[in-house]
Every structure is written in C-alpha cells, then in structure tokens.
Amino acid sequence: MTDPVLPDSVLPDADYLVLASRLIPDRDGGFTISVLRRAQDMAAAGARVTLLTVDPGERADHDRDRAEWVRRGLLTDPDDLRNLFDDARADAGWLRAAALPLPAPAPDEDAHGTVTGARVIADAAGRTVLELPVISGDPAWHLSSAPVTVWSEDGAAPVGWLPGFGGLYRAWVNARAAASARPVAVLCEARQVGELLVADAPPLLDPAIRVLHTTHACHLQAPYTWDAPMDAAWSRWLDIADRFDGVLWLTPSQQRDVERRVGDGIRSFVVPHPAPSGLANDPVAGRIVMLNTLSARKRVDHATRALATVRASVPHAELHVYGDGPERAALQSLADELGVADAVVLHGHTADPEAAWATADLFALTSTNEGQPLVVLEALGHGVPVVSYDMPYGPRDTLARGGGMLVPDGDVDALAGALTALLTGPGVRAWLSDAARAAAAQMDAASSMRALAVAARAALDAPASRPGRPPHR
Structure with missing residues (x-):
C-alpha cells in the first residue's frame, strides 16, 4: 500500500499520543494494522504522533517489533513507538515523582482477582525499577487497585506505590504530556486501557489532556440486534464513556444503535477506516x-x-x-x-x-x-x-x-x-x-482524517467530562 498524500495541517495543532495495549506483529488481527495505519495517516496530515504501548515485555522484544514494523512500512522512525516499561527502565524519574508514600495498603482480595505474586521490572543493570502485582481469578484483573511498588533509583528498596495498573498508566501519560509545549490529545485504542485512563483515582489524568477513544468492534452479543445483550466489558466501558472528550465510532449504524440504547450523553463522532485505492488485481476466474x-x-x-x-x-x-x-x-x-x-x-x-x-x-x-x-x-x-x-x-x-x-x-x-x-x-x-x-x-485517508479533525477540534475546544474537570454542557 502506498503512503497517503494528505494536505498539511488537516488536524488541529497538538501533540497526539496514540495509546494501545500492545502493537505486536501478526497479533490481534486487523486491530494492530488499523492503529498503525491511522497513526501514519495522522502524520501525513501534519500531526505530531507518538505511539504508546503498555505491555510489560522486554526491551529487546519491543525493539524487534519496531524493526519489523519499519520493514513492513507501517512505522517510519522506531522512536515514534514508545513503551511504558522501556521508558521506566531508561529513566524512572517520572515514576518516582508520581508515587504515593509508603506504606501501601493491603490489596482488596475481593475486588478483581487475587494477588498471587509480583513481577519484577528491572533496568539494563539489573536494578529493580518497579514490581507489578500478579493477579488471578478475574478477567477484569486490570481494574485491580493492588499496589504497583516503585523502587529507589539505585534499586535498593521500595520508595512508593501507585494504585494499580491504572495509576501506573496515568502517571506515564501525564509524564509524556508534561514534556510537550503544545496541547495534548490522547487517542486511546483499547477499552481496557481507556477505562483506567479516566478513572477517579490518584494520580488523576492531567485535566489539560484531551482523550478521544476509538472503537474497533461490535458491542453486541447474539442475536446482534440494537438491544441485544452486551458482555461485562462493554457494559462497564459504556457506563463511563461520557468521561471521554469524544468516542469515535467506525460507522453511523453503530453510533445510532448505541445512542438508541444509552442516550446522547456521550460525545460521539463517526471516524471510519479509510480505504486504499489504485491497487493491482488480476483475478483468477472463480x-x-x-x-x-x-x-x-x-x-x-x-x-x-x-x-x-x-x-x-x-x-x-x-x-x-x-x-x-x-x-x-x-x-x-x-x-x-x-x-x-x-x-x-x-x-x-x-x-x-x-x-x-x-x-x-x-x-x-x-x-x-x-x-x-x-x-x-x-x-x-x-x-x-x-x-x-x-x-x-x-x-x-x-x-x-x-x-x-x-x-x-x-x-x-x-x-x-x-x-x-x-x-x-x-x-x-x-x-x-x-x-x-x-x-x-x-x-480515502483524507476523508477519514477530515472526520478525525472534527472530533479533535471539538475535544480541544471544549472542557472534558471526567474526574478533575467540570462536566461538559
């Protein structure tokens, strides 16, 4: 697929952080490709785009993934794909600055699984940077507030804690945004990350950050009518979707069905995937x-x-x-x-x-x-x-x-x-x-970016509706 050619500055002037749980070659089907292509289209439209992931893999694995995306033409500069744990291993100053003082509370064993151990994240010198709780017994384990333990610069001892994975994610996004001199808009591509990003828990997401949340899937279960059952993850996400500065649906049909179900309290926009064009086909009959x-x-x-x-x-x-x-x-x-x-x-x-x-x-x-x-x-x-x-x-x-x-x-x-x-x-x-x-x-990509620009402008021009900010009107 050839790179899109778009007019400069289609999108409002801001730094855009495209946040996904992971971006691993040949994993997660069309989701991964769509995230990378959208980031490319945004960059072609004149935006400053950084891709962010939160999977706790090793730096070598992430570097291999970056190299493969460059080889496939879906990433131009490896530095444009950042990972939370790679950043923490390189310089955890932001992590220690956000940490709450010890002692950390005992984890609530009745909420979102049982803590069965800890995963140590160490830097290149083998010094412990942080410890992640290992949680079992609940598919919504990511919602646990079990403490993430933050260690000293020399890796000698714990110095603080953050409330669960949500506290860790918000601390990182806040640190990334603090380095920007421009408005910051997060384009969140994963519901399990998005619901943590806007949670009412410390550290709150910086109130200056705008959060647009994309969607990638059908929210319904069988029989897939507008009022069909939803799974717990979708129900939970829709309950807090009014905290986002914009929800981006892929089709008008899904937007209508959701609004029919939950009302119009969610700021929503339709931003479809673009279609490629001018590609070769020499069909074999049948x-x-x-x-x-x-x-x-x-x-x-x-x-x-x-x-x-x-x-x-x-x-x-x-x-x-x-x-x-x-x-x-x-x-x-x-x-x-x-x-x-x-x-x-x-x-x-x-x-x-x-x-x-x-x-x-x-x-x-x-x-x-x-x-x-x-x-x-x-x-x-x-x-x-x-x-x-x-x-x-x-x-x-x-x-x-x-x-x-x-x-x-x-x-x-x-x-x-x-x-x-x-x-x-x-x-x-x-x-x-x-x-x-x-x-x-x-x-084409230009039409998709124009739709995204409408949503981004609305988000940047209006107050957000989430903890730490007044509700929108």
Whole structure:
C-alpha cells in the first residue's frame, strides 16, 4: 500500500499520543494494522504522533517489533513507538515523582482477582525499577487497585506505590504530556486501557489532556440486534464513556444503535477506516477469497457450504482462505464431507495479503459481527467485488457507495446465489469492480482524517467530562 498524500495541517495543532495495549506483529488481527495505519495517516496530515504501548515485555522484544514494523512500512522512525516499561527502565524519574508514600495498603482480595505474586521490572543493570502485582481469578484483573511498588533509583528498596495498573498508566501519560509545549490529545485504542485512563483515582489524568477513544468492534452479543445483550466489558466501558472528550465510532449504524440504547450523553463522532485505492488485481476466474481467522465468529463453514452449491453451476470455483485458527480441522473435515476438499484451500496465516488480493475474483464475508472490517475496504481498493452477510457492523455502511452485494445474515443459499450470479455474469462483476474502485476513492485517508479533525477540534475546544474537570454542557 502506498503512503497517503494528505494536505498539511488537516488536524488541529497538538501533540497526539496514540495509546494501545500492545502493537505486536501478526497479533490481534486487523486491530494492530488499523492503529498503525491511522497513526501514519495522522502524520501525513501534519500531526505530531507518538505511539504508546503498555505491555510489560522486554526491551529487546519491543525493539524487534519496531524493526519489523519499519520493514513492513507501517512505522517510519522506531522512536515514534514508545513503551511504558522501556521508558521506566531508561529513566524512572517520572515514576518516582508520581508515587504515593509508603506504606501501601493491603490489596482488596475481593475486588478483581487475587494477588498471587509480583513481577519484577528491572533496568539494563539489573536494578529493580518497579514490581507489578500478579493477579488471578478475574478477567477484569486490570481494574485491580493492588499496589504497583516503585523502587529507589539505585534499586535498593521500595520508595512508593501507585494504585494499580491504572495509576501506573496515568502517571506515564501525564509524564509524556508534561514534556510537550503544545496541547495534548490522547487517542486511546483499547477499552481496557481507556477505562483506567479516566478513572477517579490518584494520580488523576492531567485535566489539560484531551482523550478521544476509538472503537474497533461490535458491542453486541447474539442475536446482534440494537438491544441485544452486551458482555461485562462493554457494559462497564459504556457506563463511563461520557468521561471521554469524544468516542469515535467506525460507522453511523453503530453510533445510532448505541445512542438508541444509552442516550446522547456521550460525545460521539463517526471516524471510519479509510480505504486504499489504485491497487493491482488480476483475478483468477472463480477464485473466491476470504482473509480472516478460522474462528466460529467468522463462519467460514457457511462459505464452504455455499461453495458446494456454487460449483454445481461454476465447476472451476474455488475458496481460498487466508488465516489460521481453532476451526481449521473442522473446516477441512467439512470440505471433505461436502466433496469440495480439492476446491477449498486453507492457506494459513499470511504476512503478505497483497498476494491474496492480486488474484481474487470475489471476496466473501460471513462473520456474525464486526466493527468495520478492513478487509472489505481492502477488497474495494483492489477492485474486488464483495459478497457479504448483512450483519453489524460495517458491510452495509461501507458498501452503500457500491462495490458489492449484501445478502441476509446467515442465509447460506442467498450467499451461494450471489456468488454464482457474479461468477456467471462477467458484465456484472466488471461493473461492480469499477464501482468498488470508485467507492474506495471516496473513502480515502483524507476523508477519514477530515472526520478525525472534527472530533479533535471539538475535544480541544471544549472542557472534558471526567474526574478533575467540570462536566461538559
């Protein structure tokens, strides 16, 4: 993918901190790629952007990740990707300055798991910098206020403590922001980090910092209607979402469904992922492509069953699936059972999706739910027509400008019918391919950055609604 060319200074003048839990190559699917691409687009729009992560790995591992992102063209300068624990190992002055005096309180064993030990974070000389509590028994362990112990500069003894991971994260972000002479806006990309960032606990996040929170996934559980159940993590996050200076939804549909459910008390904006454009595609006739994990949520079994029907009319049709996961063996068995094993190719994980797009005739999406799938945008940018279930969220909004066909969610016969119609109607396929490229051109990086600029300007111009600041009006 070529680097975007955007007008300078699209975004308001500020220092932007893009905060994620981790950014590790080939982990976390499209989330990681979308975070890095957005940071690139922001920089191309004239913004000063620093990526921040909070995973407690070793410096050597983080350096290896940085080098790999540079190699893939998703990071220009390794210094633009910073890690909390790398910073603490290099200079923990900010950590000691934020620490509360000893003694630290005993951890509450009834709240968010049980402390079973401590993880020592040491600097390059082997001196202890801090100790993290090891917590078990609760998936929401990150909410624990179990003390993070801060050690002296010489690593000889503890000198203070911070209330849990939230206290540690807020201390670091405050220190990063204090080094800036400009307004600071945090673009938080992970809910488990965001809810800690705006918590009402010491040290409070600096009231001058603006926090925009992105979203990457569907907030619903089955049956995925606007009033369907939500898991505990989403419910908890929505309860405090009015503390953010802006929540960024990927689609208008999800924004509407959330507002229908919780009202309009959240400052929310729609900032979609951009589509690439002008990318090569020399399709192999009959090649249906999917790029996703092999998990139950992706329902690749639906596409496999549809292929068995398609091949009655299009004997040369094949399904090429790029990705890996726990359903691989079951999918291979299903292909054997349906007599299409020779036409279903499970390629496994690929670090080079361009190879998949280069030969794709059609793209199929059969997930139960998404946020705004990057693969649909990539298909449009390559001129590959999309056949997708009409599920939340993304396909309906993204295909509104053309480039694909929606079929009823979960209807395998309708999926097979749409695939057959496109594979047996070259004129329709060519028309949709042209429409896909035209749609991608309208959903480019510049349009996404203009939407982000609206949200950033609103956040920078208005007071925040979180502890330490007056509520917004």
